[in-house]
Every structure is written in C-alpha cells, then in structure tokens.
Amino acid sequence: MSTGAAAVSITGLSKRFERGDVLALERIDLDVQPGEFVSLIGPSGCGKSTLLRIIGDLIRPTDGDVLVNGKSAHRARLDRDYGIVFQDAVLYDWRTVAKNIALPLEMAGWDRKRRETRVGEMVDLVELTGFEKHHPWQLSGGMQQRVSIARALSFSPPLLLMDEPFGALDEMTRERMNNELLRIWQETLSTVVFVTHSIAESVFLSTRVVVMSARPGRIAGVVEVDLPQPRGPETREHPHFAELITEVRRLLRKGHALDAPEEDEETLYVAEEGL
Amino acid sequence: MSVVAPLPRGTLGARMGRGVVDWIPAAAVLVLGILLWEGLVRALDVQRFLLPAPSAILDTLWEERDLLWSAGIYTFTEAVGGFVIGSALAVLSAIVLARFRSLGRALMPFAIAANAVPIIAFAPITNQWFGPLEKTSKMAIAAILVFFPVMVNMLRGLTSVRPQSIELMRSYASGEIAIFRRVRIPNSLPYLFSALKIATVLAMIGAVVGEYFLSSQEALGFQIRNSAALFQFELAWAAITVASVLGILFYSAVALVERVTMSWHPSSRGE
Numbered sequence: 001m002s003t004g005a006a007a008v009s010i011t012g013l014s015k016r017f018e019r020g021d022v023l024a025l026e027r028i029d030l031d032v033q034p035g036e037f038v039s040l041i042g043p044s045g046c047g048k049s050t051l052l053r054i055i056g057d058l059i060r061p062t063d064g065d066v067l068v069n070g071k072s073a074h075r076a077r078l079d080r081d082y083g084i085v086f087q088d089a090v091l092y093d094w095r096t097v098a099k100n101i102a103l104p105l106e107m108a109g110w111d112r113k114r115r116e117t118r119v120g121e122m123v124d125l126v127e128l129t130g131f132e133k134h135h136p137w138q139l140s141g142g143m144q145q146r147v148s149i150a151r152a153l154s155f156s157p158p159l160l161l162m163d164e165p166f167g168a169l170d171e172m173t174r175e176r177m178n179n180e181l182l183r184i185w186q187e188t189l190s191t192v193v194f195v196t197h198s199i200a201e202s203v204f205l206s207t208r209v210v211v212m213s214a215r216p217g218r219i220a221g222v223v224e225v226d227l228p229q230p231r232g233p234e235t236r237e238h239p240h241f242a243e244l245i246t247e248v249r250r251l252l253r254k255g256h257a258l259d260a261p262e263e264d265e266e267t268l269y270v271a272e273e274g275l
Numbered sequence: 276m277s278v279v280a281p282l283p284r285g286t287l288g289a290r291m292g293r294g295v296v297d298w299i300p301a302a303a304v305l306v307l308g309i310l311l312w313e314g315l316v317r318a319l320d321v322q323r324f325l326l327p328a329p330s331a332i333l334d335t336l337w338e339e340r341d342l343l344w345s346a347g348i349y350t351f352t353e354a355v356g357g358f359v360i361g362s363a364l365a366v367l368s369a370i371v372l373a374r375f376r377s378l379g380r381a382l383m384p385f386a387i388a389a390n391a392v393p394i395i396a397f398a399p400i401t402n403q404w405f406g407p408l409e410k411t412s413k414m415a416i417a418a419i420l421v422f423f424p425v426m427v428n429m430l431r432g433l434t435s436v437r438p439q440s441i442e443l444m445r446s447y448a449s450g451e452i453a454i455f456r457r458v459r460i461p462n463s464l465p466y467l468f469s470a471l472k473i474a475t476v477l478a479m480i481g482a483v484v485g486e487y488f489l490s491s492q493e494a495l496g497f498q499i500r501n502s503a504a505l506f507q508f509e510l511a512w513a514a515i516t517v518a519s520v521l522g523i524l525f526y527s528a529v530a531l532v533e534r535v536t537m538s539w540h541p542s543s544r545g546e
Binding site: 058077079080082084086090093095096103107108137 | 444458539541
C-alpha cells in the first residue's frame with residue numbers, strides 16, 4: 001500500500017452492456033491519490049455507479065485498465081482493499097447491528113475476541129452505542145446507513161467506495177451524515193470515491209469533483225475543490241463555495257450539450273438540485 | 276448527531292399477557308359455536324347420522340379413547356415421517372437448483388406444474404408401490420404432497436436476494452459457499468417456514484386420505500371410513516376430531532420453531 005501507487009488508476013476504460021447494447025462508459029481516464037476524497041457527479045444514466053462497481057471488481061470493464069493500490073481490481077477485491085456503501089444500507093435483517101458490522105471481519109477470519117473489540121470501536125465511531133443488539137428494522141434510515149458505513153470501515157480498508165449513500169435520506173439527516181463522513185474520513189485517513197447527484201454535497205465533501213456526461217458516460221471536466229479543511233457548516237457560507245457550485249453546474253451543462261436530446265429533463269433536474 | 280435512546284424491549288411476560296388477551300375473542304367464538312351446534316341439534320332433533328351433537332362426539336371420544344389414541348399416533352407417525360422426508364428432499368433439491376441455475380430453469384416449469392396437479396390422486400398407486408398395509412406407503416404420498424410447495428418456496432427464498440447483498444459479500448472476497456451460508460439460506464427462512472406450515476396440513480391430508488383407500492386397521496383414516504360406512508357417526512366424528520387436533524398441534528409446533536428461529540424477523544415484534 002505504501003508503494004506510492006495511486007489509490008485508483010483508470011486508463012482508457014470503456015464499458016458496453018451486452019443487453020440493449022448500451023455504451024455506458026467511454027474512454028475514462030482517472031487517477032485518485034491516497035487520502036483524496038473524489039466525487040463522481042452526473043445525470044442519471046451517466047455510468048457513475050457502473051464506474052464505481054468496476055473499481056470494486058463487481059463488474060468487468062469491456063476495455064481499459066483499472067488498478068487499485070497498484071494491483072488489478074480483481075486482486076484488490078480478493079485482498080479486501082476496499083469497503084463499499086450503497087444507497088440502501090443493505091443490512092442483513094437476521095443479524096444484529098453488531099453482527100452486521102462484524103460480517104466482513106468474519107469473512108476475513110478474525111477471531112471472536114478481536115471482532116468484538118473492533119465492533120465496539122466502530123459502534124463508537126458512528127455513535128450507535130446502545131444499539132449493538134438491535135435489528136436493522138428497529139433503526140431509522142440514517143442509523144441504518146451509519147451501520148453500513150461502520151461495516152464498510154470495520155476492516156480498515158484503504159479505499160472506501162460509496163454509491164449515493166445519502167440519496168435516500170431527508171435533507172437534514174443528509175447534512176448531518178455529510179459532517180459525520182468528513183470526520184470519519186479525517187480520523188481514518190482513507191481514500192474515498194463517492195457517487196452522488198447532489199452538486200452541493202459533492203462540493204462540500206470532496207477534494208475533487210469529477211463531472212460526468214451521459215450516454216455514453218464520459219468525464220466532462222474535473223473541479224479542484226480548494227476549500228479549507230476541516231470543513232463544517234461555515235464551509236457552506238464560504239464565498240468560494242458558491243463559485244465552485246457554479247463551476248460544477250457549468251460542466252454539467254456542458255456535458256449535457258453533448259448528450260442525446262431525450263436526456264434534457266433529467267439533466268436539468270440534476271443541475272437545479274443542490275442550491 | 277443526536278444520540279437516541281435504544282427502544283425499551285417488552286418483557287416476555289408482558290408480551291404473553293397481551294397474547295392471551297388477543298385470543299379471548301377467538302375462544303369466545305369457539306365456545307359459542309359449539310353451544311349453538313349442540314342447541315340446534317337438540318332443538319331441531321337432527322338425525323344423528325346427519326350430524327351428531329358435540330356432547331355425543333365428546334362421549335365417544337372418551338369411551339373410545341384407547342382406540343382413537345393409538346390410531347391417532349399411528350397416522351401422525353405417517354404424517355410426520357412423510358413431512359420430514361418430503362421437506363428434507365425439497366430443501367436439498369432447492370439448494371442444488373439454486374446453485375446450478377440453468378438446471379433450475381430447466382426443471383422449474385415442471386415443479387410448478389406438479390404443484391397444480393392433485394397429487395393425492397396418486398395415493399392408490401403409492402399404496403400399491405409401498406404396500407397398502409405399510410406406513411411407508413402413506414409416508415410416500417405425504418412426502419410427495421409436501422415436496423413441491425416446499426421446494427418451490429425454498430428456491431424462491433434462495434434466489435430472491437437483493438443483488439446488492441451479493442455484491443457486498445463479493446466485496447469481502449466471499450465465495451459461493453459463504454454466500455449461501457450467510458445470505459441465501461437466512462434469506463430463504465421466511466419462505467421455507469411459510470411452506471413448512473402448509474406442508475404440515477398437506478402431510479396430514481396425505482396420510483389420512485391415503486388410509487381411506489386401503490390401510491392397516493390401526494389407522495385413523497381406516498377408523499373414519501369404516502365407522503362412517505357402519506353408520507357409527509359419533510365414532511367417525513370423534514376420529515375426525517383427533518385428526519384435526521393432531522393437525523393443529525403439528526402446525527403449531529412448526530410455527531413455534533419458526534418464531535424461535537426467526538426472532539430477528541420484523542413479523543415477530545410484539546406489536
């Protein structure tokens with residue numbers, strides 16, 4: 001891991017889905033350095049979730065190379081180099097909160113004692129103390145997603161992949177979770193690749209925002225977010241925050257101009273969201 | 276982030292107390308129904324071969340308790356045996372078909388078609404195959420009756436897993452066996468238990484109806500058929516009562532195992 005390799009290195013990546021013969025991604029080049037927080041933003045159907053799954057070796061690319069920590073994505077998955085969080089918490093109903101968080105540790109062959117210690121730490125990290133023995137259906141959506149994040153981080157993977165993790169939450173919970181995530185990111189020093197369709201969220205969280213256009217998914221532009229760290233509620237009032245949002249929005253429009261016309265409505269909806 | 280206090284969990288006693296209160300209306304309906312039956316039979320002077328009074332059935336139940344008890348055990352053994360054999364084979368088949376999907380796709384239409392066939396019609400044939408006086412012949416028809424619904428439901432439970440649950444397991448570098456053990460099988464349990472509850476009923480039907488055709492004289496089905504043929508209707512009704520009580524006990528036992536096994540399931544919350 002400390003070989004100086006990029007956390008994620010993508011070159012000439014394309015993905016064509018056989019079913020429906022859709023070109024989902026075309027000639028993607030992207031490097032993510034260790035410790036970065038990179039957001040992928042774009043209209044629905046721009047392939048951002050597909051890109052995330054290709055990094056995680058859950059989908060195979062049609063063309064191009066993907067390296068994770070300097071290894072093939074496949075090797076990195078088998079080495080458990082990343083944790084993943086989906087829009088739904090995807091908790092296992094038959095497991096308690098503690099057992100859900102412990103699942104990746106079981107799969108990695110940790111003994112019970114080590115697992116229990118680690119689960120205790122993770123429960124503290126996501127502030128769910130007292131809920132260890134609860135079942136997922138007894139928790140609110142925000143709490144479920146915190147369990148899901150604790151589970152993804154439990155085995156200290158160097159890379160965290162997040163697929164619209166807060167998309168199903170209400171606005172207030174989402175802002176709180178954003179602050180939480182930044183705190184966790186700074187405490188764990190991990191690299192994050194974060195898929196979202198909220199412009200404000202992407203600018204608030206990221207060190208870099210990658211703007212994508214739809215059908216086929218391409219990188220329309222990259223915005224460096226040079227807002228001061230650590231970020232908090234005051235970040236949203238920073239004069240530069242609004243400028244960055246405008247810049248992301250401009251790139252989304254530019255990407256939109258390349259799109260097929262039937263994408264209009266959806267893309268505009270995305271562009272108007274956030275502020 | 277506000278820290279919410281964990282939900283207080285209801286004590287077992289409180290939950291059971293609530294359970295008893297919930298059952299009062301049903302118990303009242305049962306008692307009233309029996310009283311009404313008794314009253315109508317007496318008031319209208321119904322012929323006893325049409326419908327004996329509950330009191331007459333109860334008398335017979337008591338007088339013939341040894342005969343009915345041993346016949347009940349005999350038939351219950353057949354039903355339980357068929358249930359165990361049929362469900363075990365069904366669960367194993369479902370796991371194989373879920374593992375090898377193309378095999379599953381080839382065989383599923385037949386399993387679903389078999390589910391729609393009145394399998395009980397095969398009882399005379401299984402009787403001959405396994406010996407009409409043997410318990411095994413009734414176990415066989417019960418097992419076949421049980422097999423298809425359990426297999427189809429179990430397979431559905433094993434395969435109707437959210438794709439993301441599988442992706443998550445793969446992100447932990449899990450293989451097929453771990454995915455089965457930790458995701459597919461737990462996911463299938465609610466499906467399996469609803470099928471097993473239906474299967475208890477089917478197994479009792481299989482055993483009793485199998486006995487109607489031809490069976491040992493020790494069997495409950497023989498007693499029902501024979502006493503009805505000899506116009507001993509009180510005895511026939513008493514034997515049917517025994518079959519019903521055993522069937523309800525069988526169902527309840529499986530339902531109890533379900534509750535214990537799936538205490539995690541949202542349906543088991545005591546609200």
